[in-house]
Amino acid sequence: MIIDVVGAGSLGLLYSGKLAAADVEVRLWCRSVGQAKELRSKGITVLDVHGAMESAVDPEAFLTGSIEEFSKRWKQEPGQWIFLMTKQKDAEAVSSMTAGRLVKEGISVEQQPGVVCFQNGYGHMERIEGILPGWPLYAAITTEGAKRTKRHEVLHAGSGMTWIGVPEAHSRAKVSVHAERLVKMLQKAGFSADLSNDIDSRIYRKLLINAVINPLTALWNIPNGELLASDKRMQTMRMLLDEALEVYDACGIPYEDDIWEQILEVCSSTAGNTSSMLKDVQEGAATEVDWINGSITALGLKANKRAVTHELITGLVKGLTIREE
Numbered sequence: 001m002i003i004d005v006v007g008a009g010s011l012g013l014l015y016s017g018k019l020a021a022a023d024v025e026v027r028l029w030c031r032s033v034g035q036a037k038e039l040r041s042k043g044i045t046v047l048d049v050h051g052a053m054e055s056a057v058d059p060e061a062f063l064t065g066s067i068e069e070f071s072k073r074w075k076q077e078p079g080q081w082i083f084l085m086t087k088q089k090d091a092e093a094v095s096s097m098t099a100g101r102l103v104k105e106g107i108s109v110e111q112q113p114g115v116v117c118f119q120n121g122y123g124h125m126e127r128i129e130g131i132l133p134g135w136p137l138y139a140a141i142t143t144e145g146a147k148r149t150k151r152h153e154v155l156h157a158g159s160g161m162t163w164i165g166v167p168e169a170h171s172r173a174k175v176s177v178h179a180e181r182l183v184k185m186l187q188k189a190g191f192s193a194d195l196s197n198d199i200d201s202r203i204y205r206k207l208l209i210n211a212v213i214n215p216l217t218a219l220w221n222i223p224n225g226e227l228l229a230s231d232k233r234m235q236t237m238r239m240l241l242d243e244a245l246e247v248y249d250a251c252g253i254p255y256e257d258d259i260w261e262q263i264l265e266v267c268s269s270t271a272g273n274t275s276s277m278l279k280d281v282q283e284g285a286a287t288e289v290d291w292i293n294g295s296i297t298a299l300g301l302k303a304n305k306r307a308v309t310h311e312l313i314t315g316l317v318k319g320l321t322i323r324e325e
């Protein structure tokens, strides 16, 4: 089984490194030729949460190149899975540059590799299906924590669970026997992973967690656990959650009764973490707020329910990284 990992950032390096260390055939596709060159000479280093070596992967243990080389290589040796491991903003572009290019080059339906989308937030699956109509599209929800520290090195900040499944709207793909094999490969590489026949619930649950924790940690410049340090902060969290739940009710999206307690638990269990949104703000990079709080707003609009707090917080977070013209 060959897995093509697209995006050599935090998640891409973590999954490629651990899969390659477990002798799974991995090809890692980078945006830049320079990063691919560095990976070819240094391999991949995965550090554990204490900064100690978790996996040191030799350059010979995996193949890497620039994304421009993907389709040529794929045609020489077809892969069975594509892991899309970029941020939401780049997900459509990399879908077009990888699987989309194979479509243009006329690969048969039987040859189509499963495409697994790891993005946080909501809305990408629909957009990717627009580019890859009828493809076996899977969503992955992971609670792994990863942070790229060098172009060839990643810190495995926290171990979690990876769920893979086909969202209801894409059920044409159907979870296949190949997907069971994929999960076994992930487990062999040391990931806790399983198939989910209700991935939508997991997507919507993660969306609530991210919509409450991420923007507030980004605006207040605090690690996740600090959200619990004051009643005032928790009141603001509650306000965001309540409004999101009103949107879910209006859209008929189910959620668990103890979702508030679950969010508090995520804050405790990831207390020392810098949320991904805060990390982006600190690095001056665009955040995923449009696809997290922005999607709560968009879902609300579809059901004639305005989510003004999410609208406001989206603007506040965007203001942190937008530079004056």
Ligand SMILES: NC(=O)C1=CN([C@@H]2O[C@H](COP(=O)(O)OP(=O)(O)OC[C@H]3O[C@@H](n4cnc5c(N)ncnc54)[C@H](OP(=O)(O)O)[C@@H]3O)[C@@H](O)[C@H]2O)C=CC1
Binding pocket: 006, 007, 008, 009, 010, 011, 012, 029, 030, 031, 032, 067, 085, 086, 087, 088, 090, 093, 094, 118, 119, 120, 121, 142, 143, 144, 145, 146, 147, 148, 276, 288
């Ligand atoms: N990190 C984590 O712990 C978790 C992340 N996620 C989600 O996973 C997704 C990826 O996150 P993460 O890995 O942290 O993000 P990163 O920003 O660390 O990595 C994204 C990678 O995508 C690459 N990329 C962007 N455009 C292209 C392109 N056209 N061709 C090839 N590569 C490209 C970037 O390249 P370059 O380096 O050149 O910019 C970068 O290496 C996000 O949606 C995130 O929310 C979900 C759960 C946990």
Ligand SMILES: CC(C)(CO)C(=O)C(=O)O
Binding pocket: 120, 209, 210, 213, 214, 224, 266, 270, 273, 274, 275, 276, 277
């Ligand atoms: C769960 C949480 C908030 C952990 O940091 C996360 O997913 C993120 O930072 O994006």
